[in-house]
Amino acid sequence: PSxxxxxxxxxxxxxxxxxSAEQLVLDLCDPELRENALLDLSKKREIFQDLAPLLxxxxxxxxxxxxxxxxxxxxxxxxxxxPVASNRVCNALALLQCxxxxxxxxxxxxxxxxxxxxxxxxxxxxxTRPFEYLRLTSLGVIGALVKVDDTEVISFxxxxxxxxxxxRTMEMGSELSKxxxxxxxxxxxxxxxxxRYICATAERFYAVGSVLATMVxxxxxxxxxRLLKHIIRCYLRLSDNQRACEALQNCLPDMLKDGTxxxxxxxxxxxRRWLQQLLHNVAMGSPVPVGMxxxxxxxxxxx
Amino acid sequence: xxxxxxxxxxxxPSLANQYTAPVHLPSSTxxxxxxxxxxMIPERVSSGQGLTQVxxxxxxxxxxxxxxxxxxxxxxxxxxxxxxxxxxxxxxxxIIQMSLDKAIREIVSPVIQRSVTIASRTTKEMVLKDLSMxxxxxxxxxxxxxxxxxxxxxxxxxxxxxxxxxxxSSHLRVVLQALNVVTDIDxxxxxxxxDNLDLGCAVIENVATAKAVELIDGEIxxxxxxxxxxxxxxxxxxxxxxxxxxxxxxxxxxxxxxKPGHLSVAQMQVYKDFVRTWQNQSSQSTNVMRAGxxxxxxxxxxxxxxxxxxxxxxxxxxxxxxxxxxxxxxxMGQQLDTLPEESDRSSVHLxxxxxxxxxxxxxxxxxxxxxxxxxxxxSV
Numbered sequence: 001p002s003x004x005x006x007x008x009x010x011x012x013x014x015x016x017x018x019x020s021a022e023q024l025v026l027d028l029c030d031p032e033l034r035e036n037a038l039l040d041l042s043k044k045r046e047i048f049q050d051l052a053p054l055l056x057x058x059x060x061x062x063x064x065x066x067x068x069x070x071x072x073x074x075x076x077x078x079x080x081x082x083p084v085a086s087n088r089v090c091n092a093l094a095l096l097q098c099x100x101x102x103x104x105x106x107x108x109x110x111x112x113x114x115x116x117x118x119x120x121x122x123x124x125x126x127x128t129r130p131f132e133y134l135r136l137t138s139l140g141v142i143g144a145l146v147k148v149d150d151t152e153v154i155s156f157x158x159x160x161x162x163x164x165x166x167x168r169t170m171e172m173g174s175e176l177s178k179x180x181x182x183x184x185x186x187x188x189x190x191x192x193x194x195x196r197y198i199c200a201t202a203e204r205f206y207a208v209g210s211v212l213a214t215m216v217x218x219x220x221x222x223x224x225x226r227l228l229k230h231i232i233r234c235y236l237r238l239s240d241n242q243r244a245c246e247a248l249q250n251c252l253p254d255m256l257k258d259g260t261x262x263x264x265x266x267x268x269x270x271x272r273r274w275l276q277q278l279l280h281n282v283a284m285g286s287p288v289p290v291g292m293x294x295x296x297x298x299x300x301x302x303x
Numbered sequence: 304x305x306x307x308x309x310x311x312x313x314x315x316p317s318l319a320n321q322y323t324a325p326v327h328l329p330s331s332t333x334x335x336x337x338x339x340x341x342x343m344i345p346e347r348v349s350s351g352q353g354l355t356q357v358x359x360x361x362x363x364x365x366x367x368x369x370x371x372x373x374x375x376x377x378x379x380x381x382x383x384x385x386x387x388x389x390x391x392x393x394x395x396x397x398i399i400q401m402s403l404d405k406a407i408r409e410i411v412s413p414v415i416q417r418s419v420t421i422a423s424r425t426t427k428e429m430v431l432k433d434l435s436m437x438x439x440x441x442x443x444x445x446x447x448x449x450x451x452x453x454x455x456x457x458x459x460x461x462x463x464x465x466x467x468x469x470x471x472s473s474h475l476r477v478v479l480q481a482l483n484v485v486t487d488i489d490x491x492x493x494x495x496x497x498d499n500l501d502l503g504c505a506v507i508e509n510v511a512t513a514k515a516v517e518l519i520d521g522e523i524x525x526x527x528x529x530x531x532x533x534x535x536x537x538x539x540x541x542x543x544x545x546x547x548x549x550x551x552x553x554x555x556x557x558x559x560x561x562k563p564g565h566l567s568v569a570q571m572q573v574y575k576d577f578v579r580t581w582q583n584q585s586s587q588s589t590n591v592m593r594a595g596x597x598x599x600x601x602x603x604x605x606x607x608x609x610x611x612x613x614x615x616x617x618x619x620x621x622x623x624x625x626x627x628x629x630x631x632x633x634x635m636g637q638q639l640d641t642l643p644e645e646s647d648r649s650s651v652h653l654x655x656x657x658x659x660x661x662x663x664x665x666x667x668x669x670x671x672x673x674x675x676x677x678x679x680x681x682s683v
Contacts, residue, residue, distance in 0.1 A: 022556045029573045050554070057552060058559035059433050059566075060573035063450065066425070067580045070457035077464050112428035116421050117454075120461045 021048040029060045035088055038068070042094035052102030055095055062099075062114070068092040069117045079126035086130030090137040093118070097137075100144040110156050115142060122165040125172065132174050139169065139180040146187035154191040163188070163198065167211045175224050178215060182230040189237040199241040209238070209251050216253040223264045229271045232256070236274045239281035248282045363518060364416035366408060372510040373407065381498040386491070391484065398482075399495055402474035403503050409470050411507055414463045419515045422455035423522050426515075431526055433570075436561045443527065444520060446574035451519040452512040453577035459511030460504045467503045472496045 021044070027037035045051055055061050072089050075081040096114065099105045109115070118138040124131050142162065145153050157163075162184070169181040185208065188194035198204050212231055219228055235252065239245040255261065257279060265272045281287050362368070377400055386395045430447045437443050475492045485491055552560050562570060 022559060025559055029569065031576060053554055054559065057432070057555045059561045059570050061559075063429050063433065063573050063577070066429075066454065067576060070454065071580045073457050073461040076461060108428070111424075113421050113424045117425075117458070120458075 021051060021054065025054055025058050025061055028064050034064065034068075038088060038091035038095070042091040045094060045098050050102075051095075052099045052105045055099055056105045056108060062112070065092045065096060066114070066117060073120060076120060076124050079124065079128065079131060081126075081128075081130040081134065083130050086134050090133055093134075093137045093141055097141045097144045100141050101147070103148070106145065106148070106150070107152065110145070110153065115145065115156070116160055118142070119160070119162075119165060122169060125168075127172070132177065135169060135173060136177045136180065139166075139177060139184065142184055143180050146184050149187070149191065151191055151193060154188055154194050157184075157188060158194060158197050163204075163208070167207060170211045170215060175222070175227060179224070179227045179230060182212075182215070182227060182234060186230050186234050186237065189234055195237060195241055199238070199244045202247075205238070205244055205247060206251070208234075209247070213251065213253045216255055219264075220255055220260055223261070225264050225268060225271075228261060228264055229268065229274075232271055232274050232278060236278040236281070239278055240287045242286060245281055245287050246285055249285060252278075252282055362416070363514065364412050364419070366412050369411055369415055369510055369514065370408075372513045373411070373506060374509070376502060376506050379502050381502065383494055383498055385494075394482075394484070395495075398475070398478050399499055402471055402478060403499055405474045406467055406470035407503055407506055410463055410466045411510060414459050414466070414507055415511050415514055418455045418459035418462060418511045419518060422451050422458060422511075422515050423519055425454060426451040426519060427522050427526065430523055431530075433561055433574075434566070435527075435530060436563045437566055438564050440527075442566060442571065443523070446571070447519050447523055448516050449574050449577045451515040453581040455515030456508040456512040457581060460508040463507045464500065464504055467507070468496055468500055471500065471503060 021041070024037045024041045024044075027033035028041070030037075041048075041051070048054075055065075068089055069092065072081060072085055075085060096109070096118075099109050100115070118141055121134050121138040124135065142157070146157070166181040166185050169177050170185070173181060189198060198208055212234055215227065215231055219231075235248065235256070239248055256275065261275075265275065377396075380396055380399050380403070382392060382395050382399065386392070426447050429450060430443060434443045434446060472492050475495055476488060479485060479488050479491065
């Protein structure tokens with residue numbers, strides 16, 4: 001019996017494409033053919049439809065990708081990861097990102113605890129290109145998980161302590177890594193469980209707050225609109241928590257208040273509105289629900 | 304009927320960071336008989352249920368439980384010739400041994416708990432996914448052992464390195480300061496730590512592997528028992544090709560599915576590769592430790608190392624020979640009634656395979672293109 005994938009597609013072009021995806025996935029299990037298959041598949045992962053279920057449910061593929069991951073652990077400390085090895089494992093991670101993104105495989109991926117094998121990569125500190133790329137690609141997998149708002153994903157990440165790892169990258173990573181790490185923290189904060197978790201103790205709040213503040217200071221010298229946007233969104237979300245909002249009265253960087261970034265946000269009205277609302281919340285010392293803001297302002301103005 | 308196969312709580316203790324609130328991964332997976340036949344994938348329970356799991360037996364990760372697995376590694380301690388030339392060979396041997404011992408005891412429990420818990424969960428899910436069609440229980444168990452041993456060992460090694468470095472240095476410093484025998488304490492502490500860190504990591508790695516192999520049978524047995532029961536109840540053969548008509552395999556081309564009945568040689572090789580990859584990746588010190596362990600492990604009665612690292616007719620350290628592993632399968636034996644005694648011939652050669660370094664081709668290092676593709680998916 002032929003598979004629906006191969007049989008149900010009349011277009012010869014598509015059939016050939018799928019046949020080659022099938023062959024490449026098969027090649028992943030052969031150590032001799034794996035490196036090329038990783039490269040090829042990760043290049044074509046956008047073209048192959050439903051690559052993620054194929055990767056997950058085919059025999060041994062995930063096991064083979066896990067071997068790729070653990071096989072470079074010894075190169076992490078002392079840092080000896082070569083560009084070629086980094087590229088190879090990043091191709092494997094790109095395939096896992098595919099699995100993390102797909103609605104049919106995301107929970108299976110979490111359930112097998114596979115994101116945890118990436119955490120040692122996020123714990124590295126070497127600033128060389130192979131390591132920077134490794135961290136960025138690993139964050140890409142986590143980013144793909146949080147992109148879809150799923151509280152189960154957030155719980156998993158919180159329980160496995162992703163926050164300190166993200167904070168580390170936000171402190172010392174490249175602008176790209178910082179952006180993805182901040183994006184992950186933002187998505188975690190946007191979940192109610194995530195906001196509660198981060199605001200549960202003063203220590204946690206200040207750990208996040210001080211890293212955000214440091215990034216703001218860096219941005220004054222090297223502006224990045226996309227990074228700034230995620231930082232502001234993080235602050236705004238923190239201000240939704242009463243205690244955090246009060247704390248921000250003292251620790252929100254002045255540069256966010258004094259128009260330092262006006263130029264940077266000129267073409268981004270959405271982020272400008274977030275910043276306005278943030279400043280408003282902090283000035284009031286309490287979060288104001290979006291719908292309420294106008295009414296409350298009207299009231300204050302005596303209307 | 305629900306089968307809860309959790310036998311221990313799965314905390315993930317963090318090592319020295321500010322997020323030290325008790326956190327736990329959901330450790331229980333409920334295998335639902337009604338669903339497993341079609342999905343062949345265990346249902347995930349909500350984290351809430353996982354958190355309320357109460358360990359029914361004492362944690363297998365306490366120091367006293369792990370102590371017998373640590374074994375005696377004294378003969379592998381590395382005393383720098385410089386120190387030897389100072390005429391302090393014996394003193395240093397003793398100081399290093401004491402400090403390393405303290406350091407290992409300090410971190411071994413959380414590291415092993417985390418590594419073994421993660422590796423067990425991953426292995427269970429992979430084996431259930433890949434080997435649900437396998438009719439030979441021995442193959443299932445050996446595959447699970449190879450995978451869980453390598454994963455737990457790798458995770459433990461990479462996790463313990465920094466905490467062990469910090470702990471070893473501080474213990475060495477305290478002893479050397481108290482003894483007041485050397486002047487350049489910082490340099491000597493650093494040298495000794497560098498010389499012996501790999502040994503400490505290898506010891507912890509070995510404990511993780513042994514513990515993971517010891518526990519994995521109990522982890523996977525209930526799921527497989529339930530799978531088998533379901534098939535018997537519905538009258539379908541253990542490896543019914545018809546199962547492919549439904550469930551996730553329906554979407555998978557035949558060549559990529561697990562072969563019903565028995566895995567093909569190529570398929571089996573994927574799981575065996577866990578051991579090979581792991582051997583190749585290890586530091587020299589780790590390999591020395593592995594080679595040395597069967598002998599020294601025999602000294603400590605009750606250690607499970609001989610079982611894990613059983614030597615077999617000239618094989619220095621045949622990790623997973625079925626003859627050695629089988630006696631430990633009592634849990635599984637009860638669950639599955641019978642276990643085939645047949646030994647996996649090919650596994651005997653497992654560790655004698657010449658290290659097969661996967662050729663590093665001059666594949667284009669195309670970081671730039673990749674980065675932009677990663678970033679494109681995060682534009683919000």
